[in-house]
Amino acid sequence: MVARAVAAPFVIGLDVGGTKILSGLVDGDGHIVAQHEIHSPGDSEEDVLAALDAAVEELLDDRVAAIGFGIPSNLERNTGRVLHATNLPLENIDLAARSQERYGLPVGVENDASVAALAEWKRGAGRGSNNLVMFTLGTGVGGGIVIDGKLFRGWAELGHVVVQEGGPPCACGGRGHLEVLASGHAGDRAARDLYGPDADAHLLIDKGHSGDVRAVEALARIGESLGAAIGSLVNIFDPDLTVVGGGFGAAAGELVLGPARGAARNEAIAPADETLRVVPAELGAEAGLVGAGLVGFEALVEA
Numbered sequence: 001m002v003a004r005a006v007a008a009p010f011v012i013g014l015d016v017g018g019t020k021i022l023s024g025l026v027d028g029d030g031h032i033v034a035q036h037e038i039h040s041p042g043d044s045e046e047d048v049l050a051a052l053d054a055a056v057e058e059l060l061d062d063r064v065a066a067i068g069f070g071i072p073s074n075l076e077r078n079t080g081r082v083l084h085a086t087n088l089p090l091e092n093i094d095l096a097a098r099s100q101e102r103y104g105l106p107v108g109v110e111n112d113a114s115v116a117a118l119a120e121w122k123r124g125a126g127r128g129s130n131n132l133v134m135f136t137l138g139t140g141v142g143g144g145i146v147i148d149g150k151l152f153r154g155w156a157e158l159g160h161v162v163v164q165e166g167g168p169p170c171a172c173g174g175r176g177h178l179e180v181l182a183s184g185h186a187g188d189r190a191a192r193d194l195y196g197p198d199a200d201a202h203l204l205i206d207k208g209h210s211g212d213v214r215a216v217e218a219l220a221r222i223g224e225s226l227g228a229a230i231g232s233l234v235n236i237f238d239p240d241l242t243v244v245g246g247g248f249g250a251a252a253g254e255l256v257l258g259p260a261r262g263a264a265r266n267e268a269i270a271p272a273d274e275t276l277r278v279v280p281a282e283l284g285a286e287a288g289l290v291g292a293g294l295v296g297f298e299a300l301v302e303a
């Protein structure tokens, strides 16, 4: 496999979502050299697997040494089996074994938010750091953790840490989880409360950026929930920095990050109460594809 890696410097990364599958040819530095997109991967497991195969085969040639997947799912440790994907009909399937058999290449599979964290560590806001925690604030909230330059291979479901005991119910069955309090949906709810039934998080953020006090305050409350979670994780992992990405996180920017930083400092143990860093992600929507490629390279090294 080492000889092949030298001769074949690319992997195929797949960023798998409910509405589209992005595939890319990724080099060892995490740069995308070719890209392909498939919309609406399908309503059945069979359809999705066929779409994944098409996404791979579109880019597969002799230069490809491994394949990496970023999947919106928690995974069984050690096997990488997909347990239950969000917004995709994939359940209890060993995607790595299936793809290894099909293509005869090493295959890595990881949670989509974890691969984004790996991407930000390698090529984005966390370049040069050893330890990083990342939150992705989108429709839901995800996260990933890099420790000593390696992706933490636990669930890292940072959206489901409790920030308000007994708080509002989360889709997972728990209460007061970060995902309920700091996702785009939380922004939608706050917008409807303030501006009526047609308002959404986009409007809330627009109003916040133009200085509307009520919007600024609502986004600050969201940031404070995020900050409570960041402070707790800083006290466990002492990361060099915390990166915040995702569509909602990127759009809200400092309206959420500023209050998050303050709240995190209130919770963090010294000296992190003064030194902790909370910064925006840099790779945007590219993080999923870059990170999936990097997971492919990890699989290649381990093979």
Ligand SMILES: [Zn+2]
Pocket (backbone or CB within 6 Å): 159, 160, 170, 171, 172, 173, 174, 175, 177, 179
């Ligand atoms: Zn939850």
